[in-house]
Amino acid sequence: MNMTQARISINGPNDLLTTIPLLLGFKPEHSLVVVGLAARQLQCTFRVDLPGSADHLEHLPDLTGQLSLNECDECVVVAYGEKEVAEASIERAAARLFNAGIPPLDRLRVADGRWFSLTCDKPCCPPEGTPIPETSPASCEVALAGCYAAADRAEVAELLAPAAPGRRAAVERAVAAALAAEADLDWATQRSQDLHAIDHWMSTTALPGPDDIASIGLALGDLDIRDYAIRRICTGQFESNRLDLWTWVTRHMADDLRAPAATVAGFAAYRFGNGVLALEAFDTALKSSPNYRLAQMLRAALQAGYPPASLANIGTAELEAAGREE
Template identity: 30%
Template sequence: MTTKQPEFTLSRPGALIAALPAILGFVPESSLVLVSVDGGELGSVLRVDLSEELADSIGHLADVAAAATPEKAIAVIVDAHGACCPVCNDEHRRLIAILEHELSRNDIGLLSAHVVDEVAPGGRWHCADGCGAGGTVDDPAASPLAAAAVLEGRQLYRRRSDLQAVIAPDDAARSAAVAAAIDDAAADRAAAAAGDARGLARRDVEQAVAAIVAMAVGRMPGGTELARLGASLSDVLVRDTLCALAISEHSGAAEMLWSTLARSLPEPWRAEALVLVAFSAYARGDGPLAGVSLDAALRSVPRHRMAGLLDTALQSGLRPDRIRGLADTGYRLARQLGVRLPQRQELGRRAGGDSAA
C-alpha cells in the first residue's frame, strides 16, 4: 500500500529497513520486500515469504508492483541466515537477478537490493550483489514512520501471525454454536426473502446496526445472533449498505463485530465478514489488516468479486480516501431502504500497508 514519508529518506538502507515494520504493520521475517519509488518518494510496498517456489512467482510480484506505475524499486531480503551463508548469498543474488529482469520487463529500474539478518536495532545488512557495502539497522521504534503510525492509532504487531490472529478462528465452542445455527438462519432468510426481499434487507441492516451499538457499550452477541448476522451478509445489498459504517461514529464497534464474525463463522460464510473487516481497515488506513483479511477471503472464495477489487486496489497503492466512496454508497443505499445509520465521522488520511503477492 502507498505510504507517506514524514521526514524520511530512502538514501540510507539502515533507515529504510528500520521503517519496514511501520509500513507493513509487523516485523518481516524470512521475506522479500519490494519498495517502489516514484518521484524520489516511497510508494507501494509488497512483501512475500521466502520459499523454494519464490523464483517462479517473482514475475507476478513485478506485475503487481507495476500496477502503481513506479519509476524505480528497492528490494530487501530478510533472512536470518543470509549474513553468513555463502549458499544463501548465491541464492539471494539469483533471486535479485530474476527480480531485476522482471521489473525491467515492466519498465521499473531496480535501484538497489539489500540483505538483512533481522529487522531490529543493530541488525546487519549488506548489499545483495556483493558490492561490499553494509551496516547496521536503525531502531525501528525510532523511525519517523513508526511515530506517524502511532499518532494515527495504527497497531504494530511483532509478527505477521499476530496480525493474522485478529481474524483467525479462536473460540471453538462459539464457532461450533454458530456453525450449528447458520444453516437454519440461512433457510429462514431464504423463505422471508421470497415474500419481501427489500423488507428483509432493511430488517437485516437494522439488526446489524443494533448489534454494533450494543457492542459499543460492551454487549457481545451470542451464537444464534452471530449466525443470523452472518447469514444476512450473503445479501449483497445488506453487505454494501453496511460498508457505510466504516466511516460512521461507530466504525470501531462495527469493525469489532466484523472481526468477531470472521473468527466465528464457518467457511464460506466468513468470507463476507472478512471483506467487511478489510474494507473497514482499508478505509481507516490500516493496509496490513486489510491485506490479511482479503488474503483469507480470497482463499475461502477465490472469485469473490469485492474481495478481488479491494485486493487489486490495495496492491496497486490506491489511497484509502479513494475507496471510501463505497461507504458513501452505503449511506445512499440505507436511505433507499429507509434505514437510519449512525452519523458519519470524518476520517483523516492514514498510511501503511502490507500487500502480499
Template identity: 30%
Template sequence: MTTTQPEFTLNRPGALIAGLPAILGFVPEKSLILVAVDGGELGSVLRVDLADALADLAGRVAEVAAAAAPAAAIAVIVDAQGARCPACNDQHRRLVAALCEELADRDIVLLSAHVVDRIAAGGRWHCADGCGAGGPVDDPDASPLAAAAVLEGRRLYARRSDLQAVIAPGDPARCAAVAAVIDESVAQRVAEGADTRDRARRDIEHALTAVAALAGGREPTDVELARIGCPLTDVRVRDTLCALAIGEHAAAAELLWSELARTLPPPWRAEALVLLAFSAYSRGDGPLAGVALEAALRGAPEHRMAGLLDTALQSGLRPERIRGLADTGYRLAEQMGVQLPGRQGQGLGRRAG
C-alpha cells in the same frame, strides 16, 4: 499498501529497512520485500516468503508491482542465516538478477537490493551484489513510520502469524453453536421465500443495533452473531454495511466484523472478512486488510468484491480512492429507509486486533 511520510527518506538503507515493520504491520522474517518508488516517494510494498521466492516468484512479484506502474523499486531480502552464508549470498544474487530482469521488462528500474539478517536494533544489512556497502539497521521502534502507525491507531505485530491470528477461527464450540443457529435461520428464510427489501432493511437494522451495543461495551451473543451473519450473503445488506467504515461507530463495526470472521462458517465468513478488509483498508490499515482478503479469497476464490479490493490493495491504490463504496452504502440505506450513523473523518478508535 501505500505509505508516504514527509519525514521519511529512501536514501538510507538502514532507515528504509527499519521502517518496513510499520508498513507491513509485522516484523518480516525470511522474506523478499519489494518497495516501489515513484517521484522519490514510498509506494506500494510487497512481501513474499523467501522460500517461495527462490523458485519462479521473481516474475510474479514484478507483475504485481507493475500494476501500480512505479518508475523504480528497491528490494530487501530478510534472511538471518543467509546473511552470513556465502552460498546463500550466491542464491540472493541470482534472485536479485532475475528480479532486475523481470522489472526491466516492465519498465521498472531496480535501484538497489539489500540483504539484512534481522529487522531490529542491532541488525546488519549489506548490498546483495557484493558491492561492499553495508551497515546497521536503525531501531524500528524509533522509525517515523512506526510513530505514524501508532498515531493512526494501527497495532504492530511481532510476526505475521500474530496478525493472522486476528481473523483466525476461534473457539470450536462457539463456532459450532453459531453455525447451528445459522442453519436454522437459513431454513426459516427459505420457508419465507425470496429475499425482499423489507427483509434486507430489518437485517441491516439488526446489525446496526449490535454495532451500537458494541460501541457501548456490550458484546454480541452467539444468537446475535448468527442473526447478523446469515444475511451477509445478500449483496444489498453487505454493501450497505460497508458504509459503517466511515461512520461514527466505525471502530465498533470493525470489531463486530472481526468477531464474525472468527465465528461464522463458510460462505458467511468470507462476507465478514470482506467487511473487515474494507473497514481496515478505508482507514489505511493495509496489513489487516491484506490478511483478511487473503483468507476471504482462500475460502471463496471467485468472490468478486474480495478480488477487487485485493487488486486495489496490491496495486497500491490509496484508501481515499476506495471509500466511494461507503458512499454507495449510504445511498442504498436511503433507498431502503434505513438510518445509518452519521459520517466521520479518520477518527481514531478501538480497532480489530
C-alpha cells in the same frame, strides 16, 4: 488516520526498515520486499518469498507491474535472509525495476537485526552492518495510523481462526433462532433491522455477543446489506475500518455462512492497507464458498497490486450489478 489517507515520508534505511513490518502486518523472513515511492513518499509495499537458492532466481516473482500500477517513480529493494540468495534476488529485482523505469534508490539486505547496503561503502554503511532500531519517526506515524506487526504470517492467520467451539455453538443456536424469527417479518422490516445493526455495530467500539453476531452474519448474506457495509467502510469514518468487528463475526459463523463476513473483513483490511490480512480473509471466504464472486474479484485485484484507493466504488454501479450474479 487510515493508511490509505496517510502520506509517509521515508528518510533513510532506519525509517524504512522499522516501518516495513508494520506495513506488511508481520515481520518478514526469507522475503524480498519492494517499497514503491512517489515523490519520495511511501506509495506501496509488496512482498514475495525468496527462491530456495540463488540457482533458482527464475522462481522470483516480478513486481514491476504492481509498482507501475501504483504510479511509483522510485523504489527501494530489501531482502531478508541468507546472504547469497538474498543479494542475488535483490540484484534480479533491481534490474527488472530499473528497466521498467522505476529505479531503486537503495538495495538493502537484512539479517540478524542488522541491515547491509549493497550500494554504499562509506562509513555510514559499515561492512558489519548497522543495527535496526526499534522505532523511527516514520514507524511511529504508521503505528499511529493503526498498523501493527504480528510475529509471522501464522499469527496473522490466527486473526481469522474459528472461535472456541462453545462460542461458535452459541452463535449457531442464535442463527437458528434468528432464521425462525425472520420467517414472520416482512422484507421492509427485516431490511430496516439489518441496516440498523450494521450502523450500530460499526459506530461502537464494542464487539457483539452471540445473538448480534448471528444477526450481522446473516444480514451480510443479503448482497444489498453487504454492499451497504462496504460503502460505509469506504467513508473512512471508522477506526481501522472496524476490522475487529468483521474478523470477530467471521470467526464465529459456521463454515458455510462465513463467506460474506470474511469478504467484508478482507475488504476492510485491503482498504486499510493490510494486504496480508486481506488475502487471508479472501482465502477464508473462498474456502467457505469457492464461487463467491466478490471475494474472487477482490483477491484478484489485491494480487494484481491495485491500490486500496481504487476500491472506492466497490458496492456501487457496475460492481454492485455484477454482484447480483452470485
